[in-house]
Amino acid sequence: xxxxxGSILMLIxxxxxxxxxxxxxxxxxxxSSTNAQKAEPYECGIxxxxxxWVQFRIGYYIFALLFLLFDVxxxxxxxxxxxxxxxxxxxxxxxxxxxAIMFIGLLYAWKxxxxxxx
Amino acid sequence: xxxxxxxxxxxxxxxxPELILVLKVVLSIVAVISLVAVLGLFLIYMERKVAAAMQLxxxxxxxxxxGTLQTMADTLKLLTKEGFTPGESxxxxxxxxxxIVITSAVLAFAPIPFAKGYQFxxxxxxxxxxxxxxxxxxIGVLMGGWASNNKYSLIGAMRSGAQIVSYELSVGLSLVSIxxxxxxxxxxxxxxxxxxxxxxxxxxxxVVISFVIFLIASTAEINRTPFDLSEAESELTAxxxxxxxxxxxxxxLLAEYVNMFVISAVAATLYFGGWMxxxxxxxxxxxxxxxxxxxxxxxxxxxLFVIFIIMWFRWTFPRLRIDQLLNLEWKYLMPISLVNLLLxxxxxxxxxxx
Numbered sequence: 001x002x003x004x005x006g007s008i009l010m011l012i013x014x015x016x017x018x019x020x021x022x023x024x025x026x027x028x029x030x031x032s033s034t035n036a037q038k039a040e041p042y043e044c045g046i047x048x049x050x051x052x053w054v055q056f057r058i059g060y061y062i063f064a065l066l067f068l069l070f071d072v073x074x075x076x077x078x079x080x081x082x083x084x085x086x087x088x089x090x091x092x093x094x095x096x097x098x099x100a101i102m103f104i105g106l107l108y109a110w111k112x113x114x115x116x117x118x
Numbered sequence: 119x120x121x122x123x124x125x126x127x128x129x130x131x132x133x134x135p136e137l138i139l140v141l142k143v144v145l146s147i148v149a150v151i152s153l154v155a156v157l158g159l160f161l162i163y164m165e166r167k168v169a170a171a172m173q174l175x176x177x178x179x180x181x182x183x184x185g186t187l188q189t190m191a192d193t194l195k196l197l198t199k200e201g202f203t204p205g206e207s208x209x210x211x212x213x214x215x216x217x218i219v220i221t222s223a224v225l226a227f228a229p230i231p232f233a234k235g236y237q238f239x240x241x242x243x244x245x246x247x248x249x250x251x252x253x254x255x256x257i258g259v260l261m262g263g264w265a266s267n268n269k270y271s272l273i274g275a276m277r278s279g280a281q282i283v284s285y286e287l288s289v290g291l292s293l294v295s296i297x298x299x300x301x302x303x304x305x306x307x308x309x310x311x312x313x314x315x316x317x318x319x320x321x322x323x324x325v326v327i328s329f330v331i332f333l334i335a336s337t338a339e340i341n342r343t344p345f346d347l348s349e350a351e352s353e354l355t356a357x358x359x360x361x362x363x364x365x366x367x368x369x370x371l372l373a374e375y376v377n378m379f380v381i382s383a384v385a386a387t388l389y390f391g392g393w394m395x396x397x398x399x400x401x402x403x404x405x406x407x408x409x410x411x412x413x414x415x416x417x418x419x420x421x422l423f424v425i426f427i428i429m430w431f432r433w434t435f436p437r438l439r440i441d442q443l444l445n446l447e448w449k450y451l452m453p454i455s456l457v458n459l460l461l462x463x464x465x466x467x468x469x470x471x472x
Contacts, residue, residue, distance in 0.1 A: 003146060007228045007238035010143050014150040015221030019369065021151075022197070026365035029198045039205025041268035042360055051206070052269045060280045063444065067283040070452070074290035077459075078246050081297035084466065092463055099456055106452065115448045117441035 062114055073102050146238065154224060154376055159189045161375040164422075165429055172433045193368065201364035208265040215262030216362070216369035222254035223376040230383050231305050233393045233414040244305040245293050248384055249286065252339070252377060256282045262370070263358035274357025277347045277440060281338055284447040285345075288335035291455040292328040295462040296388045299325070299471060305387055312391035314399050321471050324461040329389045331455050333427065336381040338443070340374055343432035347440055378425060386420035393417040 003010055041048050076098070084091045109115060130137070163178070163186065170177025178185030203212055228251075229244030231237040241247055256279055263275020297303055299321060300311045311317075317325050338345040349357030359370045386392060393413030397405045438446065465471055 003142065003238050005239065006143070007146070008225065010146050010238070011150060011225045011228055012221060013143075014147045014154075015224040016217065017147060018151050018154060018224070019217040019220055022365050022369070023201070026197045026199070026201055030200045030364060032200045032202070034202075034205075036205075038202070041204055041206070041266065042355065043269065044355070048269075052267050052272045053264070056272070056276060060276050063280045063284060066448070067287065070287050071290070074287060074294065077291070077294045078243075078297065078303065081294050082301055082303060084298055084463065085301045089467060092467055095463065096460065099460065103453070103456060106448070110449070115444065117444055 059117060066109060066114070069105065070102065073098075150224060150227060153227075154220075154372070157379050158372040158375055159193070161379065161425065162189045162192075162371075164425070165375075168426065168429045169433060172430075196365055196368045199364040201366050202361075204266065204268070204361050207267045207361065211261050211265035212361075213366075215258045215265060216366045216373070218258035218261065219255045219373040220369050220376070222251060222258065223373040223380065225251045225254070226377075226380040229305050230380070231309060231387065231392055232417055233412070236414070237306070240304065240306055243303045245297055245303040245308070245384075245388070248380065249289055249293065252380060253282065253286055255373065255377065259358050262362070266358075266361040268361050270354045270356070270360045271358050274347075274349060274354045274360070278341055278358060280440075281341070281345060281347065281443060284444060285335040285338040285451075288331050288447060288451040288455050289339060291452075291459055292332040292335065293384075293388070295325065295328040295455075295459050298459070298462050298466050305392070308388060309392040309394050312394050312397075314397055316389065316391040316394070316396070318389045321462070322465060324458050324465060325389070327458050328455065328462065329385070331451055331458070332385060332389075333424075335447075335451060336385070337428055337431055338447070340377040340381060342374070342378070342428060344435040344438060345443060346437065347443060378428060379421065382421045382424035382428065383417075385424045386417065390420045390423075391416075392420070 041052065077095070080091065080095055087094075132138070166188070167177045167185075169175075178188035181187040181191050203209055226248050228239045229237065229241040229247055259278050259282070260275050263271040263278070266272070296308065296317060299317060300308045302308060302311075312320075314320075318329055341349065346357075349359070354360070359367055362370060393416050395405070395408035395411055395413070395416055397408060
C-alpha cells in the first residue's frame with residue numbers, strides 16, 4: 001500500500017477518474033434540451049434583473065485578511081509544537097510572548113469594530 | 119511449449135518492478151474510488167436512518183432489506199438526470215468546480231492510517247497535510263458560486279468562504295494541542311503514543327476542550343447543519359449549488375460526506391487512538407483481550423461514532439445567523455483555543471498527563 005509522495009498524484013488521478021467516469025456515464029444515460037427560459041439563472045420564477053457578477057460587500061474580505069494573519073500564526077505553531085519537549089520552558093516563554101502579541105492584535109481588531117457584522 | 123506461457127506471464131508480472139508499481143497505483147486508484155462510492159452510499163443511508171430515529175420516523179424502508187438499496191436507487195436516478203449548465207454562466211469554471219471539490223476531499227486520504235500499516239503515505243507532517251489539502255475545497259465552492267451567475271449562488275459561496283476560512287484557525291489550534299503532547303506530526307507516531315490509553319482520557323480537561331472545539335470547528339468547516347448558512351434553504355434556495363443539477367450536484371453532496379469521513383477519521387486518530395485498541399495503563403490481561411479485536415474495526419467504529427455525533431448536531435441545534443457564526447469563531451472559539459493551548463503546553467512540560 002505504501003506509495004510515498006506518489007500517493008498525491010495517485011489520489012489526484014483517482015479524483016479525476018471518478019469525476020470523469022460519473023460525468024461520462026451521466027452524459028450517456030441522460031437526455032438534454034435547452035431553451036431561453038431554461039437557460040436563465042434561477043430566481044424563483046421572476047425574470048432576473050442584471051448579472052450576479054457585481055462588486056461584493058467588503059465585510060467578507062476583512063475576515064479573509066484577519067484569517068491570513070492568524071493562519072500564519074497557526075503555521076508557526078506547528079514546528080514549535082514538535083520541538084517543544086527539547087526546548088522546555090524557554091519554548092513556553094517564547095510562545096507566550098508570540099501569542100500575547102497576536103492576541104493584542106485580535107483585541108485591537110475587536111476594539112476597532114472589525115468583528116462586528118452590520 | 120504452450121503450457122509454460124502462463125508461468126512466464128506470472129514471472130514477468132511478479133518480478134518487473136515498473137509493472138508492480140503500475141499495478142500498485144492502479145489497484146490503489148480502484149480502492150480509493152470504491153471507498154468513495156461506498157462511503158457516499160453508506161453515509162447517506164446512515165444519515166437518513168439517524169434522522170428518522172431522532173424524529174420517531176421509520177426512514178427509508180422500501181427499496182431492498184430495510185431500505186439499504188435506497189441510496190443506490192437515488193444515485194441511479196441522479197445519473198439519468200440532465201447536468202444542465204445555465205446559459206450565461208462561465209461554462210469552464212462551472213464544470214471544474216465540482217471536480218475540484220471532490221478531488222480535494224479525496225486528496226486528504228493520503229496520510230490516514232486505516233489499520234496498522236495500511237496507509238498510503240506515512241507522512242512526517244500528516245497532521246499539517248490534512249487541513250492544508252482539505253481547505254482547497256473552498257476554491258471549488260467559490261468557483262462554483264461565482265461561475266453560476268446567480269445571486270443566491272454568489273451569496274452562498276461568499277458566506278461559505280468566510281466561514282471555512284474562519285473556522286480553519288480553530289481546527290489548526292486544536293490539532294496543535296495534540297502535536298504538543300506527542301511531539302510529532304506523524305499519524306503513526308501519534309497512534310503509538312496512545313498505547314497505554316487514548317489522549318482523550320490521558321490528557322485531562324484541556325484535551326477534552328480541544329476535542330470539543332475541533333468538533334464544532336470541523337462541523338463548520340464541512341458546512342454541516344448548525345453552520346450550513348451557505349445553503350440555507352429558507353433564504354438562499356440551495357446556496358452555491360443552486361444552479362447545479364444531476365451528477366454534478368451529486369458530486370458536491372458526495373464531497374460533503376467524504377469530508378465528514380476525513381474529519382471524523384482525524385478526530386478518531388488524534389483523540390481516540392485510531393486503530394489502537396482500548397488499552398488501560400498496565401492492565402496486561404485487559405489490554406491483551408482488547409488486542410483480539412482487529413485494528414480496522416476499532417478505526418471504523420471510532421470514526422462512525424464521531425460521524426454519529428456530527429449527525430446528532432444536525433437534529434439538535436438550530437441554524438446560526440452569519441454574524442452569530444463569525445462571533446462564535448472570533449470572540450469565543452479562537453481566544454478559548456489559544457488559552458487552552460497554553461494549558462496543554464503547561465501540562466506537557468510539567469509531565470502532568472498520564
